Amino acid sequence: MAWVHLVLFEAWNITRFVFVTNKRREIAGASELITYLDRRWVYEALGRVFPGFAEEWRVEERPAELLAAGAGSVKVLVRDRESAVRLVTEVTTAVLREAPGLDVCGVVSEPFDWAADGQLAEAVRQVHRDFAAVRTSRPGPDARFLRLPVVDECATTGLPAAVLVAQPDGGGEPRSAESLAKWVAYGKRDEGDGLARLAALAGTTPQALGRVVRYLSDEAEWVGVVYVDGNGLGQVFQHFERCVPDGTNRSYADTLRGFTTGLQECAEDAFRAAVAELSGPPTEPDGPGGPDGRDRVVPVLPLILGGDDLIAQCDGAVALPFARAYLRAFERLTGERPEITEALRRGGLAPRLSASAGVAIVxxxxxxxxxxxxxYALLREAKQVKAQVAGPCAGLAFHVLYDSSDADLARLRGQATLGDGTRLVAQPYVVSDVPADEGWMRGRHWHDLVRRVAALRAVDEDGERLLPAAQLHDLRAGLFLGREVADARFANLVSRYRGRGLEALAGTGDSLFWAEPSGRYVTGLLDALDAADFVSAGAGS
Known part of the structure; x- marks a missing residue:
């Protein structure tokens, strides 16, 4: 009988660690430090605890085996508890030293019999349950940074300052240990490990991506925050034993390793494909390219890219096309990976995965x-597509924030809902190639949004808008006065500007609205007006 322990490591305060500051360089450095968990710290600790460790080790013959690593999470199989506890100590100590402020927990499972079928699947469920209990029972990372004695406050994170950083004017700026660690990971002159890794993902050079960071910080008129998460993957992993060829622990381990590795590679390839789809000659002289427009890079900065998760910051002008391109590429690529498709088929699922995206343009x-x-709130809204469309289907929801004092999605959507329940937004939109129907999907496919935007942006041979901006502003205001007022103004425009494409804005007949299966009325005009400056007329039509 061979007893084995499963060790789980996870970084759980990723959002706070990355987004505690508005400094793009520190954000990029934080992104790099998070990847150290599955790229460096665990590997180095395995080498210290188990000299000569290699990824090819299998727990049947060796004292440890790396089961899965990626997206801020690592699973390791270890044969004795003492070594497992030492491994947790080594990893968490490295995190404390190199990434203060990042909280990484390690949990060791109870021993299980490797020869008994199904035990690894149960151990995976157990460590995830235990992880939640351990995480909530420990003091958070803020408890490491006590305010007594009284110390100065970091200029970027608000944490207690550790040093004064010299400034060009000869003064000093207080910085915390967390802020310094992020700067080190980013690099002083765009030469840090963080920027090099992100540049490799984007298919460009660190210097070019450094210009993107500066462009997003100082020059961009709008900035997009893109948040992507896979659809239904939690259920897949919760019952992953159904996706395994047989009940043995070895089969489970090998299938899980192949699935997670394939998923990570699909996410990275989808990102590259989306960037490549948006690439082209510079269209703006002040865009994030070189001095003469060469070495141009699409202004997208990937912050978190692991497993089925993506968080990126980009120029607002490319946020929606990038999100759409990524979702479509991810769905296509996962349907081409045998490690993923075969496991899903065995589990009785469709042989591909999909994801949803929330895009905030601020x-x-x-x-x-x-x-x-x-x-993230928009991402949760986008996931409504799962409940409305059968099979894998990508959804996308967005908002252009004109009023920075009100960034609560529930309030924003409430403002776009009339007293009789009529919704002035049609989101989320379906991005996948699925057959349109007259049910919930009606008017909600991406090409419906593109069609409306094209009508709003149409110009004549002299470059003048076919639909005057003042008239569209009046029509927009009419939406908030009720369906009858809005439709009356729409009818007036149609008669006045006949033949100028206004019909593309209609929902049903001569009305801007259409009825959902539930009986609620919806219009896509407000979405199109908001997206008009951020979606090209040919973007995915």
Whole structure:
């Protein structure tokens, strides 16, 4: 009988660690430090605890085995508890030293019989249950930074300052240990490990991506925060034993390793594909390219990219096209990976995965943490697609925040809902290639949004808008006065500007609205008006 322990490591305060500051360089450095968990700290600790460790080790013959690593989470199989506890100590100590402020927990499972079928699947469920209890029972990372004796406050994180950083004017700026660690990971002159890794993901050079960071900080008119998460993957992993060829622990381990590795590679490849789809010659002289427009890079900065998760910051002008391109590429690529498709088929699921995205488009100096919160709320809204469309289907929801004092999605959507329940937004939108129907999906496919935007942006041979901005502003105001007022104004415009494409804005017949299966009325005009400056007329039509 061979007894084995499962060790789980997870970084759980990722959002706070990354978004506690608005400094793009520190945000990029934080992104790099998070990846150290599955790229460096665990590997180095395994080498110290188990000299000569290699990824090829299997727990049947060796004292440890790396089961899965990625997206701020690592699973390791260890044969004796003492070594497992030492491994947790080594990893968490490295985190404390190199990334103060990042909270990484390690949990060791009870021993289980490796020869008994199904035991590894149960151990995975057990460590995740235990992890939640351990995490909530420990003091959070803020407890490490006590305020007594009284110390100065960090200029970027609000944490107690550790040092004064010299400034060009000869003064000093107080910085915390967390802030310094992020700067080290980013690098003083765009040469840090963090920027090099992100540049490799984006298919460019660290210097070019450094210009993107500065562009997003100082020059961009609008900044997009893109938050992506896979659909239904939690249920897949919760019952992953159904996706395994047989009940043995070895089969479970190998299938899980192949699935998670394939998922990580699909996410990275989807990101590259989305960036490549948006690439092209510079269209703005002040865009994030070189002095003469060469070495141009799409202004997208990937902050978190692991497993089925993506958090990116980008120029507002490319936020929606990038999110759409990523979702479609992710769905296509997961349907082409045998490690993923075969496991899903065995589990009785469709042989591909999908994801949903929330996109918040805000002003560049809007607090990034608040922008990320809004993007996450939009992601939750986008996931409504799962309940409405059968099978894997990507959804996308967005909001352009004109009023920075109100970034609560529930309040924003409440303002776009009339007293009789009529919704002035049609979100979320379906991005996948699925057959349109006359039910919930009606008017809610991406090409419906593009069609409306094209009508709003149409110009004549002299470059003049076919639909005057003043008239569209009046029509927008009419939406908030009720269906009858809005439709009356729409009818007046149609008769006045006949043949100029206004019909593309209609929902049903001569009305801007259409009825959902529930009986509630919806219009897509407000979405199109908000997206008009952020979606090109040919973007996915």
């Amino acid at each position: 002003k560049p100096h809007f607090p990034f943490e608040a922008g990320a919160r809004l993007a």
